[in-house]
Amino acid sequence: xxxxxxxxxxxxxxxxxxxxxxxxxxxxxxxxxxxxxxxxxxxxxxxxxxxxxxxxxxxxxxxxxxxxxxxxxxxxxxxxxxxxxxxxxxxxxxxxxxxxxxxxxxxxxxxxxxxxxxxxxxxxxxxxxxxxxxxxxxxxxxxxxxxxxxxxxxxxxxxxxxxxxxxxxxxxxxxxxxxxxxxxxxxxxxxxxxxxxxxxxxxxxxxxxxxxxxxxxxxxxxxxxxxxxxxxxxxxxxxxxxxxxxxxxxxxxxxxxxxxxxxxxxxxxxxxxxxxxxxxxxxxxxxxxxxxxxxxxxxxxxxxxxxxxx
Numbered sequence: 001x002x003x004x005x006x007x008x009x010x011x012x013x014x015x016x017x018x019x020x021x022x023x024x025x026x027x028x029x030x031x032x033x034x035x036x037x038x039x040x041x042x043x044x045x046x047x048x049x050x051x052x053x054x055x056x057x058x059x060x061x062x063x064x065x066x067x068x069x070x071x072x073x074x075x076x077x078x079x080x081x082x083x084x085x086x087x088x089x090x091x092x093x094x095x096x097x098x099x100x101x102x103x104x105x106x107x108x109x110x111x112x113x114x115x116x117x118x119x120x121x122x123x124x125x126x127x128x129x130x131x132x133x134x135x136x137x138x139x140x141x142x143x144x145x146x147x148x149x150x151x152x153x154x155x156x157x158x159x160x161x162x163x164x165x166x167x168x169x170x171x172x173x174x175x176x177x178x179x180x181x182x183x184x185x186x187x188x189x190x191x192x193x194x195x196x197x198x199x200x201x202x203x204x205x206x207x208x209x210x211x212x213x214x215x216x217x218x219x220x221x222x223x224x225x226x227x228x229x230x231x232x233x234x235x236x237x238x239x240x241x242x243x244x245x246x247x248x249x250x251x252x253x254x255x256x257x258x259x260x261x262x263x264x265x266x267x268x269x270x271x272x273x274x275x276x277x278x279x280x281x282x283x284x285x286x287x288x289x290x291x292x293x294x295x296x297x298x299x300x301x302x303x304x305x306x307x308x309x310x
Contacts, residue, residue, distance in 0.1 A: 003040020003054060004141050006086060007033075007101075010056040011143050014081050022077050026070055031061040031150040035140035036100055036113070042139050042220055044227045056085035057101030058143070059109075061150045067105050074103045106150050113137040119156030123302055126164045127309075131209060134160070135218035160218075163299045166278070169213050170293040171310035172206040173269070177287030178308075179203040180262040193250040200245045200258070207242070207265060209310075211235045214272050234272055241265055 001009075011032055019027050039045040040054065060074060075093070079102075083090050093099050107117035113133050120126045138157050145151040180203035187196035205222070208229060212219040215232040219225050230236055241261050248254045266286050273279045279292035290307070297303040 001086065002043060003038070003045045004034055004043060006056050006088065007040075007058045008141065008143055010081075010085050011058040014085070015058055015060075015078075016144075018077055018081060023070070023074065026066065028146040029063070029066050031106075031142060031145035031147060032058055033061075033140060033142035033144070034058055034101075035137070035142065035154075036109070037136055038100060039224055039227075041136070042224055042228060043231075044220075044224050054088070055090045055101070056082075056088050057090055059101055060103045061106045061109060061145075062103060063147070063149060064105050064107050067103065071103055071105075078102050106153070109150075110137060110153055114157070119153050123161060123164055123299060126161060127167070127302075127305075131168075131212070131218045132221045135220040138218065139220070163297045163302050165213055166293055166297050167302050167305065168310045169210055169273070169278075170290045170297070171308050172210045172213075173273075173290030173293065174287045174307050175310075176203050176206045176210070176266070176269075177285055177290065179206070181266065181286060184262065185259060188250060188255045196250045196255070197246070203262065204242045204245060207238070207269065210269060211238070214269070214276075235268060238265060238268070 015032065019030065019032075023030070034057075035041055036059070045054065060078065062071065062074070079093060081090070093102050111117050113136055114120075114129050116125070120129065134157055138154055142151055142154070179199045183199045184196055184203070187193075187199055208225050209219045211229060211232065211234070212225075215234050217228075217232065220228050226239060226242075229239065241264070245258055245261060248258070250258075263284060266284055270279070270281075270284060270286070270289050273289055273293065278296055279289040281288040281292045283289075294303060294307065
């Protein structure tokens with residue numbers, strides 16, 4: 001059983017009956033689910049993930065105004081739910097806050113993750129939020145949202161403006177061209193293996209981000225990104241290529257093979273970009289296609305940002 005399933009079953013078997021019985025008068029102002037930090041919120045947990053922060057628990061999201069009136073009673077009632085469920089033991093909530101489960105103030109939840117109590121209202125605000133924090137703020141599952149405030153912010157965060165998305169894709173493709181198609185070869189010529197490997201790391205990092213964006217997803221925290229990539233619809237077959245680039249050395253034969261793989265990865269990404277009608281370039285240079293994507297941005301302010309700003 002994964003973490004989302006455990007949380008959902010625990011909520012509907014024990015949490016919802018408790019709410020219906022003890023908080024019927026305010027249940028229409030509450031939201032319930034499991035969203036936030038932790039591999040379980042990305043459906044990426046396994047047996048190894050259960051060695052910490054894995055428990056039968058769920059979130060009760062409440063507005064700050066309602067928390068002042070009902071927060072303490074809700075926390076007390078949540079704490080009294082069964083300590084064990086399906087063979088798993090619940091941890092004791094920290095009275096000082098910082099908990100992943102239990103009663104969470106909606107405004108504080110989003111403030112912690114995206115730096116604001118609401119969704120971005122301008123492209124500048126969108127550009128300032130890292131993709132992995134957007135992923136964390138919009139992952140998991142909302143079991144019920146009777147008031148709709150939590151889900152309204154969530155849905156806005158899932159709808160990144162097209163021009164912002166294109167700017168990120170463009171910048172990352174330009175950087176991929178710089179690191180993988182240009183700088184890697186230069187580093188090999190200089191016989192600087194460490195620098196060569198660093199360029200490959202940059203290439204892979206930006207490639208993974210582009211792949212998520214082309215799937216209309218946000219790349220999660222780096223240690224989860226590879227596992228999450230396997231579940232994407234497009235370009236989910238590049239993991240072994242990335243592993244080869246990062247795990248092999250930079251001797252002559254390996255370096256030549258790596259350059260071939262870089263070009264193959266570039267071709268696959270460019271193919272999707274062209275199929276989406278986002279580039280008119282005709283070469284296999286990632287930076288050329290990145291600049292072509294940039295030309296499709298309608299907002300002149302965004303288009304005039306530094307080409308590699310993402």
